[in-house]
Ligand code: ADP
């Protein structure tokens with residue numbers, strides 16, 4: 001068998017995605033590799049395919065117990081013999097697994113880093129034929145990353161004790177240069193093939209919205225997407241509980257997850273979500289690491305996260321199956337305050353000198369700022385994200401709210417001048433609240449205390465409301481006319497660019513979103529433009545068939561006690577509706593249907609399709625043949 005046969009037979013895919021082939025070729029040629037790819041890009045295939053072609057065993061080091069279980073279940077479904085060894089098993093179970101492993105039962109073994117130094121595991125590993133060592137979430141070895149795990153350093157010790165050094169492959173979604181170098185150096189990769197694929201996730205639609213009532217927005221959205229699975233992230237436990245109660249009261253099948261719940265409650269919530277008994281998850285950012293649910297169709301952020309790193313990771317949990325999905329951030333000015341509060345009250349682990357702590361705080365403040373600008377920009381959101389992560393290519397993606405929206409150009413020169421002269425007049429010593437309040441002529445005690453009433457700029461923009469002025473100031477920041485200092489005072493300063501502009505007497509033109517027509521204001525209005533739902537692909541008969549296939553999948557999932565998406569991804573079911581297979585040969589052409597899965601479930605799905613169509617092929621989708 002060659003790599004393509006393996007891909008089709010076990011995983012049911014007929015071609016590799018970007019980057020996969022390069023890494024697989026490197027591994028098969030016996031070279032170390034480092035793959036840096038965004039979540040959902042398909043890292044697992046990169047080591048699972050060679051693992052099946054190598055003569056010996058592949059050990060996969062992974063930090064996350066839930067992820068291991070998920071991967072092993074999926075592999076077993078695909079007909080690959082795999083096992084995991086971690087603290088969720090009893091000593092007796094571990095011994096048994098290692099005995100079977102020594103007897104050549106498994107091609108792939110997932111193992112937690114702590115296990116590597118145990119006597120039992122080491123003696124197994126020293127005798128077994130180990131072809132490859134794969135380090136998943138490899139950034140955990142770097143002290144620069146946010147997820148440093150000291151136990152990852154054990155991997156190096158472990159490798160030294162093996163009779164023969166296996167090929168080493170490492171994978172991560174963290175792309176910074178420092179982390180990359182750390183991984184190569186600390187893991188001791190030997191002249192590795194390093195591959196960094198683009199961070200763009202084309203199937204994700206991005207939007208920022210500023211609804212007055214976030215709760216009703218979320219409820220409406222979820223109702224419009226009934227029967228789809230999604231995650232709503234909140235900044236605090238309190239928000240999670242509050243929103244969870246509201247959703248339940250609306251009869252929405254929601255689960256919740258945050259660090260304040262008991263272990264049992266968390267486990268239950270997670271399982272309800274994964275098994276689609278409660279397809280909507282309301283959670284803090286404690287939820288998601290190691291959650292591999294592939295059919296998440298939307299990720300809403302009830303609050304703005306602290307950084308784009310966090311945001312992209314959380315939003316990226318949508319659409320892992322490659323199908324269309326939506327990432328919508330609900331922004332309000334309060335979110336900045338919540339985040340600053342959370343940052344100031346974060347537990348310090350006492351390891352930092354005052355200087356280091358200050359540097360970290362500045363870094364966090366900078367990240368928060370960039371996150372905030374994301375919420376304000378009128379340019380392409382995808383481009384903003386990609387630039388932030390160091391990809392410079394200009395896109396105008398056509399699949400984000402800003403690209404799909406219409407804008408009108410507004411001349412704001414005079415207002416901008418007033419704002420700049422106000423900032424100058426107070427000698428660049430105040431933040432947005434004071435400046436906006438002052439320009440609006442607000443009668444606040446604080447302004448009186450600062451003696452603001454005596455300035456020339458006081459009340460100069462008076463007919464405008466403070467909120468409007470703030471919005472304009474924010475836009476000036478985003479456009480580089482003002483900047484905000486990184487200390488906790490967040491003071492507004494004038495940039496060189498603004499000085500030049502004033503000197504040259506340039507006009508300032510900003511883009512302002514046109515009011516959307518009422519009917520189009522709902523998400524589904526935008527969806528039509530974005531084409532992001534399976535109802536855009538399948539016609540009504542097709543959707544009906546999809547529902548029947550989905551019911552069958554749920555039934556099988558219950559019988560097998562497996563999450564539905566491990567049986568077949570949504571995308572696979574949609575492809576069945578498009579191709580309408582009547583026999584094994586056609587069914588094997590469906591994406592995600594491999595030999596083994598066909599043998600397990602193929603006939604039942606064929607049967608449902610046969611019954612629905614009566615054996616007459618019709619077209620169940622929109623668009624061209
Ligand atoms: P990552 O670990 O990079 O976040 P995964 O390995 O979990 O991503 O893969 C994400 C999804 O993409 C999975 O559902 C996987 O089956 C699917 N996938 C991977 N490679 C391919 C491929 N070549 N063709 C189609 N789907 C793929």
Ligand code: ZN
Pocket residue numbers: 379380381382383396397398399400401402403
């Ligand atoms: Zn765009």
